[in-house]
Amino acid sequence: MSPRSAKSKLLANWPVLHQLRHGDPFGRGIAVKSETSAKLQPRTITADKVVKSVCPYCGVGCGQNVYVKNEKVVQIEGDPDSPISRGRLCPKGSASLELTTGPSRRHHVMYRRPHSAEWERLPLDQALDMVADRVIKTRREHWEWEHEGKYVRRTMSIASLGGATLDNEENYLIKKLWTALGIVQVENQARVCHSSTVAGLGTSFGRGGATTFMQDLQHSDCIVIEGSSFAEAHPVGFQWVMEAKARGATVVHVDPRFSRTSALADLHVPIRAGSDIAFLGGIINYVLQNDKWFHEYVLNFTNASHIIREEFADAEDLGGVFSGLDAEKGHYDTGTWQYEGMPVQSASGNRDAQYDRPRKSSVSGSGKPESHGSGGAGLAGEPERDLTLRHPRCVFQILKHHYERYTPEMVRDICGVEPELFLRVCTAVTENSGRDKTTAFAYAVGWTQHTTGAQFIRACSVLQLLLGNIGRPGGGIQALRGHASIQGSTDIPTLFNLLPGYLPMPHAHEHESLDDYVRGEGTEKGFWGSMRNYMVSLLKAWWGPAASADNDFCFGYLPRLTGSHSTYDTVMAQLDGKVKGYFLMGENPAVGSANGKMQRLGMANLEWLVVRDFSLIESATWWKDSPEVATGELRTEDIATEVFFFPAASHTEKNGSFTNTNRLLQWHWEAVEPEGEARSDLWFMYHLGRKIRQKLAGSTDPVDAPVLELTWDYPTEGRIEEPKAQAVLAEINGFDADGSPLASYQQLNDDGSTACGCWIYCGVYADGINQAARRKPDKEQDWVGAEWCWAWPANRRELYNRASADPEGKPWGYNKALIWWDEDKALWTGHDIPDFDATKSPYYRPPAGARAAEALSGIDPFIMQADGKGWLYVPAGLTDGPLPTHYEPQESPVTNPLYKQQRNPVRQHFSREHNRYNPSGDEQGADVYPVVVTTYRLTEHFTAGGMSRWVSYLSELQPEMFVEVSPELAAERGLENGGWATIITARNAIEARVLVTPRMVPVRIDGKVVHQIALPFHWGHNGYTQGDSANDLTSLALDPNVHIQEVKALTAEIRAGRRPRGPALVELVEQYRERAGVTAQTGMGALS
Amino acid sequence: MGFFTDTSVCIGCKACEVACKEWNHVPEDGLVFTGMSYDNTQGLSADTWRHVAFIEQRKPLAGQVPGRDETTGAVAEGLRWLMASDVCKHCTEAACLDVCPTGALFRTEFGTVVVQEDVCNGCGYCVPACPYGVIDKRHGDGRMWKCTLCYDRLSVGTEPACAKACPTDSIQFGPLEELRQRADRRLQQMHASGVTDARLYGHDPNDGVGGDGAFFLLLDEPEVYGLPPDPVVTTRDLPAMWKLVGVAAVSLVSSIAASFLAGGSYRAGARK
Amino acid sequence: MSISEVTKDGVHNGRPPGEATTGVNVPGGPGTPDHPGADGRYQRRRRGEPTPTSYYGQPILNKPVWGAPDIPGYLFLGGLAGAGSVISAAAQLTARCRLARASKVANATAIGLSLVALVHDLGRRGRFLNMLRVFKVTSPMSVGSWLLAGFAPATMASAFCDVTGLLRPVGALATTGAAVLGPGVATYTAALISDTAVPAWHEGHRMMPFVFASSAAASAAGLGLVAAPVAETAPLKLLAGCAALGELALTKTMEERMGVVKEAYHQGKAQKLMRGSEVLLAAGAAIVLTSGRSRARRTVGGLSVLAGSALTRFGIFEAGVASAQDPKYTVGPQRERLKNRQDIAGAQPAPTQRLDATALPEAPLGGYQ
């Protein structure tokens, strides 16, 4: 352009002239619009492509659209097509762009030499090679063929943790390779998160997942949120609660804190942390005493009428323990809890409850796992029942008796809830349950993380069964699970005790052969009756042609368990020097797991550690900057652990599926290739396995056979040779002898003609189509959204939906129709896919001797249960009682008002140097730690912080670790809002900023004011926002069923001011311990 | 186009804050623990275009039974937790826009008020002009920034980022007239159900700023949320000011003239 | 209970989440009222508690980003030059050559400095020309920019011609031009700062032009007293004295008419500055008016008035900044206004401003500071 025309253009563009010309004399509009403004275009429009994805944070599983321009992700926002999220994203989902493209992500492999104080760089391939070498060496050096004389084929020297943030395909490869290598200590977040859910829901209904799905909450008449802060931890899911509210539903929130959820609830009940069984038991009692239970439902669909063995004695009659307690060992012999004349095996939960029980001491031999479901033909068939419910030993009467003392006054004395408020809740749930009304319960880790966690959930299950709310629209129990794929990593478990699809890992002593295993674990009736099909198909998927009927389909290749090998057992084994190598596959135990100090000291005892994550989380850097280095308890130069850090690829950089909280598998597509040396976990596992196999190639050592014979030939693609996730999904789905994809688990055989990596996922690749990738928009289908992705089982969205219809197959109420029996077509039909044999008439009754699915009648909606019923009473499958009953937490300022038995007698507790317990109740020294502590989440942060504390947009919203205290406590302790406080337990002390708020409520127990404080657990010392970790205060005290830690209720002291630095911190903790007289025996013992 | 933010359904998740920042590449605004309930953002600024306020009060929210125990006596007063997402009001009569000397601020074809980053010279006039304390200067940049009502997104018919993210529809986006009707209905519904505290704020086209392009349903007085109770666009008084400036200028001239007249004539040689 | 129905043919009575209302579907316990809020179970705020007027004491307005000394300096220097240009012309007309020259040079210097201050205060200095991108009557700064675009060259030319003796006719024209624009330059700044939401500025918008005019006159006269020989400054003696007293009186009146916002002028930095300005103006006026023919007294008096006038600008500036920082100055006058409006409207409250007893504001409790 010539200078002249440029000048005249400038003049022509002079807005002053436009002011007159464009009729904008005041120069406030079009006349002054700049060239840039005129050219403005949103980057959603200019993007080269839009990739469908799923939020990587929580289990709601919100849909995301990922916008890509020039091979870079430029925007991530909600996918309006998703029937779950409808385009919305909470702050975490909204921060996904920074999470995946922000400056805090690492793109290089890092290596820390033994005793070194610094990281150094290492090329990816070399690092992978070194890891392969270490796996091979450690495994060989610490191989165990036998343990105490029993065949185990394993190594206890390597452990792995993490999986809930990973894709199903990744978890699958992890479990597959580790298992083939003989590594049994494979664990993930499910352990610390919702393991008690699997036991609680599984034993009650047959499956360990939420019974309902998010959208269905819109039909609820009442929603009780208890043990969850729904609006904060599952914000986008909460829109369905709001929808229900908009239609008139009552929302109740029972929580020690008045949280953002309470703010939107009609009723908030401040409860003492750890006392929910008493609260729920109180409602159960109210329902039973006031005849509010749903007679027809209870009679037909539950085990209310089943008769229990005469030997059974209730906790009410034994001073707080059930019959069969071995106080010395802290175990129950569960034999006396069984149905009269019919030992049953629970569908899930701990089927190996009796493992450590000395076999001879059992009251009757029938309780042995070995005999479950297999005994003489005479035992199969109908259990003894009394349909009048009058038999004193029928479940209904036992239940009534058990909860009799759970009166409103008892609720007040245990929970600190006034009867007036309690009765409002009773009114709400009973008035909103029945034929034409349904109440839903939503819970999460406020219930799971207790020494009685599984029983918390059981209590809710009992109540919901009594009210007839399971399997019905607007009803159910919404277990709000944690991570994006925590459900997936439970289904395809990177968990020590499970194989894909909830098949139990074999135990050393009893599962010598496949037949023994199936006999021991399978059930005669129900869908578990086909367990052998599932197991053989799994073995075929893993060992392909090597697995044949002649060699028991390589059943012997599976390593064996000898007790609990949970992540907490692993930590103790690390401290004992038994574990040499540790993989952290997207988990941050230094912050997220209970007793942070033990976690870090355990890692300091390793020979090598592999961390795969986005950034340098605390679990990767503890050797240079952990709190123990600050106190002098650890010295960097003394630590011999080699540390490998591998940068992980994000969800936008890989293909794969997440399973959301409602069992929905949602495929997410790769939008861009990972940068630098970042790789997917699929890549890591595949290539690590490839290298190990290469290195072992030619070995004739039987130790190596499972590795070498493993099917491990996934196709790869692209520059980085990324394995094809879809090929892994195809294997998970399963195929027949010709290699054609299977469509349903009913096609699985036990003769080796089918292979299937996870039987409950069979169908996700039906017809060779990735069903999890289906994205039919919300607006183009009904509220169930059946064509949006794929849910297990068999794409059913509401579990046990047969129960939505009465025994004759008609909806209980015209306004609560979900599925119903179409007499003309002789078919179950409706809005959802029937969770029932679609052709089985309601009038069907099994012929004598029927087995597996045929043995279930037309009125047995709980098809995974041995007897097809919802279990009010759990005759088998739980280790700590057939009925939930209230015990105090391991640490509590309260003496159990219900029994002289203070705590769960069979809880797992450990007397170890760094795991001292605070005294409780009236024990001497309890007043040194008088305050109840609960830990919780903030909407703005995510779990141990790896995905939020490094994100500036989230960090600025909650920039510091703080503690919530009531004005009353603040006044007592001189705590100032905005100031500092130090919180002290027998383990450790931390500091936090003080937030004084009337939302925290002291409760009155037995005339005494009990103060509660709440700590978010997201902080650690790395990242953009840093602070002390709540888990440095918590202890290892576990639920005996599933080994979940009690971090929702403990005790502490709180005082004003910051904590001491350096060694003085250790001294402070010691001073308090001394003052309280804490010893190695404090809080120990079954009968304490 | 505009916003109706119904604070009564806000869950305080701050998705709006984050979604806005992600979309507009707004820088992080400092890591300050305030002790002001869950609000560590404090207010709107150049680097915060959506701000969620948190107010804890000892008073009831309709019939809500709050979580305070009788034993502590506090239930007698009630307890409620208000949350509200604030944003630029996109005033119909926008002071910021009126006073902007460069035309950086302008009214778009959607009726929204937008700063043009290629024009703003950082004169800072808009900042004290805004009666809501919205627009502000970005440190190290020198220019003024605020909510654009996602001008770029509107241009292709896409909903603003904050409204899209909002999980509970607390932020509703649409044509103003429609929103106003919706808000009236909502208010009636709430009053009918006994939520007498509910009131609309900024919805009235006859108010001091000609109505807000982003208006609210509040559960308490505006100042409790940090909003001015009766803002008036300052330029309403400008004609009067200009007149007075004229008068003052004239009196300035006259007084000087008068003093020279009074000061007598001056002869160059008078000193001698 | 929900109105939602899921019948065999689908969902009926759906409602979007935005229609949810909290505290409405509250279950009643036996023997308890259904709506605890309605039955007086909750008492109203304890008597005697002050009505809260803010969100944790956070300001409603954003703090002006204008800095001192740039902006108050500009207000002062602009006033000085603006009034000075009239003085120059008057001096020229009355053949007070030395006064005229001194004044012209002072004007040119002042306006030059003020332009520097203005540009210096810009966030994007390179874009100062954007000031002339548009012309907006609604923006005193825009109007001012155009004024300055004429005024600054005129004062410079006027001084240049006078000092160099070149191009006298141009000089005369420039002096006249400057004198024409000068009063505007001296007073438009009153509109500039009053045309904001800043309480201490806006609430004074009726008086501010006069305060600024008198302040400008006082400062220009004061400077003339210092710079020109006694023989030529007789008019200025009067002008400086009267303008200073006028400035004092007008400022007081302005403050008095501001209601609660007046406080902003009597606290902190502003108070110190305003106090200083009062003392200097009063003393200066006294000295000047009683200076007789003493050059020294005139100089001291002139300087005193000059400084007093400067402090006024700085004081007003600081009072504004402070008033924007305290929400009570924003809320108070607006509440007052609302109340008056309602009083006028009679007993009927406007439908949108519900002021029934239950709707009174309540203290935020998160605080406890």
Ligand SMILES: Nc1nc2c(c(=O)[nH]1)N[C@H]1C(S)=C(S)[C@@H](COP(=O)(O)OP(=O)(O)OC[C@H]3O[C@@H](n4cnc5c(=O)[nH]c(N)nc54)[C@H](O)[C@@H]3O)O[C@H]1N2
């Ligand atoms: N924003 C956000 N969302 C998340 C996560 C996150 O970190 N941040 N994490 C995800 C994960 S991993 C999970 S598992 C879920 C967890 O989701 P939630 O379980 O909802 O999360 P928490 O806040 O840990 O606990 C919920 C509530 O339980 C209460 N509580 C504590 N003890 C008790 C008790 O004894 N009884 C009762 N009734 N309530 C109690 C706490 O006060 C808290 O309000 O959230 C997922 N979503």
Ligand SMILES: Nc1nc2c(c(=O)[nH]1)N[C@H]1C(S)=C(S)[C@@H](COP(=O)(O)OP(=O)(O)OC[C@H]3O[C@@H](n4cnc5c(=O)[nH]c(N)nc54)[C@H](O)[C@@H]3O)O[C@H]1N2
């Ligand atoms: N006191 C207390 N403690 C608790 C809880 C509590 O409520 N209170 N809650 C417990 C619960 S429910 C849970 S789930 C745990 C959570 O505890 P953790 O699981 O330890 O916490 P996260 O921060 O989620 O760790 C997951 C890590 O995975 C990384 N990651 C994300 N995506 C990928 C990926 O694709 N590949 C790889 N390799 N890494 C990835 C993230 O950056 C992050 O660092 O905390 C438990 N701890």
Ligand code: SF4
């Ligand atoms: S974190 Fe959970 S609720 Fe939030 S956007 Fe992601 S999936 Fe949705």
Ligand code: SF4
């Ligand atoms: S709120 Fe303030 S910034 Fe927004 S349009 Fe109105 S005056 Fe301008």
Ligand code: SF4
């Ligand atoms: S700072 Fe920018 S937007 Fe604000 S008034 Fe000045 S030029 Fe306009």
Ligand code: SF4
């Ligand atoms: S409309 Fe756009 S710019 Fe304005 S607050 Fe919302 S997201 Fe931010």
Ligand code: SF4
């Ligand atoms: S996104 Fe919606 S619900 Fe969340 S804070 Fe913002 S306005 Fe409130």
Ligand SMILES: [Mo]
């Ligand atoms: Mo979790």
